[in-house]
Amino acid sequence: MGDFDYLHGIHAAALTLFGEDEAVDWGAWEEYLAWLGASDLDGILIMGTTGEFTLLSLEERLQGIALAQQVVPEKKRLLVNVGAMTTLDALRLSEAALAGARAADALLCGPPYYHQAALTDERFGDHLWAVAELAQEAGAAVLYYHIPKVSHFMPSMGLLSETISSAPLQGIKDSDGVVDFQRSLRARHPQGDFVHLTGSIPASLESWDAAGDGGIFGSASSMPNECVALWRHWRAGERAEAEELHRRLSAVWKTASSMGIAGARALLGAREKAFAKATGRRPFASVTLDQVEEIRKALADQGFA
Numbered sequence: 001m002g003d004f005d006y007l008h009g010i011h012a013a014a015l016t017l018f019g020e021d022e023a024v025d026w027g028a029w030e031e032y033l034a035w036l037g038a039s040d041l042d043g044i045l046i047m048g049t050t051g052e053f054t055l056l057s058l059e060e061r062l063q064g065i066a067l068a069q070q071v072v073p074e075k076k077r078l079l080v081n082v083g084a085m086t087t088l089d090a091l092r093l094s095e096a097a098l099a100g101a102r103a104a105d106a107l108l109c110g111p112p113y114y115h116q117a118a119l120t121d122e123r124f125g126d127h128l129w130a131v132a133e134l135a136q137e138a139g140a141a142v143l144y145y146h147i148p149k150v151s152h153f154m155p156s157m158g159l160l161s162e163t164i165s166s167a168p169l170q171g172i173k174d175s176d177g178v179v180d181f182q183r184s185l186r187a188r189h190p191q192g193d194f195v196h197l198t199g200s201i202p203a204s205l206e207s208w209d210a211a212g213d214g215g216i217f218g219s220a221s222s223m224p225n226e227c228v229a230l231w232r233h234w235r236a237g238e239r240a241e242a243e244e245l246h247r248r249l250s251a252v253w254k255t256a257s258s259m260g261i262a263g264a265r266a267l268l269g270a271r272e273k274a275f276a277k278a279t280g281r282r283p284f285a286s287v288t289l290d291q292v293e294e295i296r297k298a299l300a301d302q303g304f305a
Contacts, residue, residue: 004141004170007106007195008213009042010228011079012220013050015265016064017278022285024060026067028278033071035272039224042214043077044068048108049147049175049199050218052261053081055281058089062096069102078102079216083110083145087127094131098138107135108173110145111153121159132168141170143197148176157184164194171195173216177203186211201227202250205242208234219253222268226304248302255298262287263295270296271304 017032019025036044046068047053047061056064065080072078080097084090090109097104109131111124128144135142144163148154163169164185174182177200185196191211198207201219208214208231220227226249233242256267262280266287269276279286287295299305 004106004195005192007043007077007141007143007171007197010214010220010224010231011043011045011077011197011216012036012039012041012224012227013045013048013199013216013218015221015261015268015278016047016051016056017265017275018280018285020279022279022281024056024064025278026063028275029064030067030071032268032275032278033068035274036221036224037071037073037076040228041076041220041224042228043079043105044072045079045081045108045173045216048081048145048216049150050221050261050264051081052280052284053083054113055284058084058092061093065093065096065104069100069104072102074102077105079106079108079143080104081108081110081145082131083108083112085112085114087130090127090131091134094134098134098140103138104140106141106143106171107131108143108145110147111151111155113151113153116152119153121156124153124155125159125163128163129168132163136168141195142168143171143173143195144169146172146174146176146181147199157188160185161188164189169194171197171213173197173199174207175199179203179206179210182207182210182212201246201253204230205234205246218257218264219249221264222256222271223249223252223304248304251302252295252298252304256295259287259291259295260284263291266292266295267299270299
């Protein structure tokens with residue numbers, strides 16, 4: 001097996017919490033990261049898609065990295081999304097994430113998502129390699145952040161295979177939810193050559209059956225222990241228990257995620273009253289009271305009330 005097998009398991013794609021003034025509520029976020037850190041999770045990803053990194057300034061992201069390095073326990077993995085519109089910003093984020101005594105265990109790097117019409121394999125490969133060189137020096141892993149429905153960019157299998165074979169890329173965080181992509185890569189690189197972590201709770205069992213290594217879930221941002229239980233059932237060969245819990249988790253997440261990240265925050269508030277007042281940043285700030293009740297009903301219907 002590869003050198004980064006320690007990345008196997010379940011990670012939360014953490015939310016970013018805002019106050020009524022739309023500023024990041026750093027106090028609430030610190031409490032939230034500590035709450036996730038006290039769960040059964042294997043690790044925590046900060047400021048990814050669920051963390052709404054696209055709504056944050058570079059300085060806010062740097063501040064978030066510094067805070068997470070202080071709060072996330074050493075026994076939990078710290079994963080940092082360093083995706084950015086420019087390689088320069090991605091490198092600045094990477095340097096911060098890899099600095100200090102509590103350096104990140106892994107960096108996630110996806111394609112720049114705005115000027116995708118001008119993005120090529122060569123340009124993205126250079127972008128990824130620049131981040132990977134920093135990570136290699138620090139002994140950290142780099143995961144390609146695969147989310148084509150947002151990035152509108154699909155790197156070729158040749159590029160991904162080359163970066164896996166030549167070692168700058170240790171894994172993939174796959175938020176596509178289409179397991180055919182995973183199977184195509186596994187046909188070239190068996191389990192052990194790279195880590196495949198699904199970002200889709202609905203596709204999780206299919207992904208794990210196709211030699212997946214765990215997940216980084218938005219649903220784990222509010223239901224961490226339940227997501228870990230799903231992984232443990234599957235690993236133990238308890239298929240009936242895994243399928244039943246998968247059905248229930250997928251139903252709740254379908255309801256919440258249909259409302260965007262605001263729905264994910266509302267799900268957190270429904271599960272943990274301490275975070276019930278957390279809001280977002282316009283135009284993605286909040287959900288209606290009726291939508292909150294819809295989320296509560298989904299939790300109750302699936303036995304999570």
